[in-house]
């Protein structure tokens with residue numbers, strides 16, 4: 001059964017050697033100037049046998065940064081840093097796309113190391129505390145509401161970030177529309193109380209997200225743009241009620257753009273089948289995620305519910321996850337105390353095993 005995970009697949013313009021994708025994971029190890037470091041190059045290179053790596057969330061602009069030591073893609077030094085990451089992954093035969101993540105209102109200003117506005121669809125603070133520089137959760141900053149006149153510049157910022165990612169050698173970008181960050185803040189009525197064309201009805205709440213996707217597609221080609229959603233996820237103060245009311249029109253509009261893929265964090269909702277909703281309304285390839293094990297993942301592919309699957313936590317402690325799945329080898333467990341601290345520890349020091357040997 002697991003053989004189905006090892007078959008090649010085409011996602012838009014991107015050809016994958018297998019269907020086992022590394023999910024995006026923030027690891028808080030960028031260097032000064034939010035530039036990728038040598039450790040990050042090594043970390044991603046170690047995981048290059050994934051069919052595709054989706055990078056950690058990367059801020060498209062200074063205002064997009066909310067967490068401690070997250071990398072950016074808006075300066076020349078950041079582009080140079082990411083070029084080394086992309087080159088190292090490609091040298092090992094892998095593929096890599098960059099996740100564009102603008103935090104919107106999910107910001108602790110002390111995490112930034114510089115001054116920048118905190119912006120959101122509406123002036124409503126994220127109700128959930130976020131770790132500050134020492135890891136202790138602190139309240140998020142009060143955002144200011146984005147003026148409608150600023151929206152074209154915001155879209156242009158995303159498009160420039162995508163061009164920068166391609167200039168750095170990335171195979172594409174994934175727009176983070178999940179987990180309560182800026183795009184999700186526009187989609188969700190709890191954070192979007194606007195009374196203009198960008199708020200109110202579902203048609204209005206999807207307007208900015210779809211405009212950003214169109215801007216990315218125009219900048220680098222739709223076949224190199226993926227989208228990530230997590231319908232019904234309450235994370236960061238999102239209202240989980242009635243996700244279909246927003247996501248059905250969103251998926252239809254995203255589908256019309258001819259994107260490379262839709263990456264779905266399936267929350268396992270009781271009220272409806274999220275993967276089935278995506279399949280019905282999104283015409284392109286689907287990547288399924290969340291709490292998958294190799295056998296459940298293979299089952300999703302065998303049943304035609306997704307074209308590929310992604311694993312997050314399993315890739316932390318198993319840099320050679322693909323080889324381990326192929327060999328039915330045991331999987332190592334990550335040390336969760338080192339997710340966001342420890343530099344090389346808990347990051348690049350998880351060993352690969354030779355196929356067939358116990359971990």
Ligand SMILES: Cc1cc2nc3c(=O)[nH]c(=O)nc-3n(C[C@H](O)[C@H](O)[C@H](O)COP(=O)(O)O)c2cc1C
Pocket residue numbers: 023024025026027056057099101176178179228265289290291292310311312313314339
């Ligand atoms: C340490 C860590 C950091 C994460 N950072 C991101 C992120 O930057 N962007 C994102 O879309 N999801 C992020 N996620 C969510 C994962 O991509 C994934 O959806 C989640 O871990 C569930 O998949 P899993 O059960 O295979 O781990 C993160 C998860 C973890 C564990």
